[in-house]
Amino acid sequence: MEEVRKLNNDAYEWLKNIPPQHWSRSHFTGRAHTDAMLNNMCEYLNSKIVEGRDVPIITCLEYIREYLMKKVVTVQKEIDKATCPLTPTATIWVGKLKKEATQLRSVFYGNGKYQVSKNLMEQFVVDMGQQTCSCRRWELIGIPCAHAIATMWEMLKNKEIDKIPEDWVNRTYWLETWKNMYSFTIQPINGRNMWEKSTCPTTLLPPKHHVPIGRPKKKRRRSAMEVEDLVKGNQLSRAQKSVTCSKCNKIGHDARTCKGQKAGGAGSAKVKAGGSQTLRNVGGARSAKVKDGIANVKVVVLGWKCKSEGWWCWKCKSEGRC
Template sequence: MSDMLLNNLCEVFNSKLVNRRDKPIITCLEFIREYLMKRVCNVMKVIKKCTGPLTPTGERLLQENISSASQYTARCNGVSKYQVKGSWHDQHVMDMAQMTCSCRKWELTGMPYKHGIASINEMADSGEKVGELCTYVHKVYWIETSKSMYSFVVDPIKGRSMWHKSDCPTTLTPPPHHKQLGRLKKKKDVDC
């Protein structure tokens, strides 16, 4: 569930590896292990500082949507659907029983969007019990989910000189080299 078009976690990870890809495999794997160990530790420090039920990112997104929802009005159809109108004459249909909207933002992000928040506000004004707004947020934005995701730590290991020597009699050799097909690329001479 994300409204991002890119997988940012993979992008960040790849950007960390860009200067290490040409290193030997053991050196590259050691860098990845140390990076992950540091990353998990940093995230756990942030989680310990959180006081609310949502992660800092979840709280920020929810507050942005709450401020945007003030520009919308919702009208109930008598059951569980709401017609939500904005100041720019945009109009959407909210189904609170299914927690879906015609804009599909809530379904895509897992976060109640401005149309949903306007509908929840209308429900509260009508005297319905709506509970806390954070209960409408998908569990992916909850601190408890982050705690369980980062409960697994990467353990430190001994230095390379203390590693167990393999008893495997096989020696690893590089793969055989074969000449590439096609025309050879020539270096262009630059005249000064």
């Protein structure tokens, strides 16, 4: 908190009035089995119903119902493809933790406790009886951390347990739990012309609609922290934009920093003595006949560089210099 006070005193005054278990991972109970502190799931759903938010309530609800109906079927197909005991995301997560656990060393100290270390600076205590680790990752997310997995391998080697690391994962991440959550289906319904008429005697009129001035806003408002991440040197960065060069039509740079040639071909052609060839400009818009190394041109085609008169020379009758 002292570091927060040094950075921003207003933020410190605001945070000290909120219980730490609501915003600090060090005080999370682990009941939710996640360490996420963002509302990404809400933002994801909000982005999917953008098109249905500006319509009347019945149409909006129908839009959401149809989206959820297709979403449930999509997840059920993913469940049918899965072959591991855990969900696909949890399987990838545990695989990364296993790879990290190969670099750790576990030592038994009695009473079901192990000391797991990578070097003298990184050292943690794993309690297999309580299923906890001093890094608190196992308690927060319900998946054994790399230190716990290293301990499990040590116990398996000594034949103290017969469970693999996947068996210690909380039931929240099991494929069977995911399958039970999506065991239902949202039934399709008929169109409005086949709906039963309501027996309510009151006729509900549509609300008064006022079209505001200007273009309607569809994108969500970015928070102050998101804007700060995009600002570098008092200017918005292009970190989330793909820049296309107007010269070579390639992605990743602009025309100012382009080191290639303009799209459409080379800007000049070599001519052997005694032969003739059609010399085209960069864009391929015009051409001139070249014979014996001399170009009979009255004007320089747009896009060529004249070595004698500079750029865009309209009067040069050169000997192949342009």
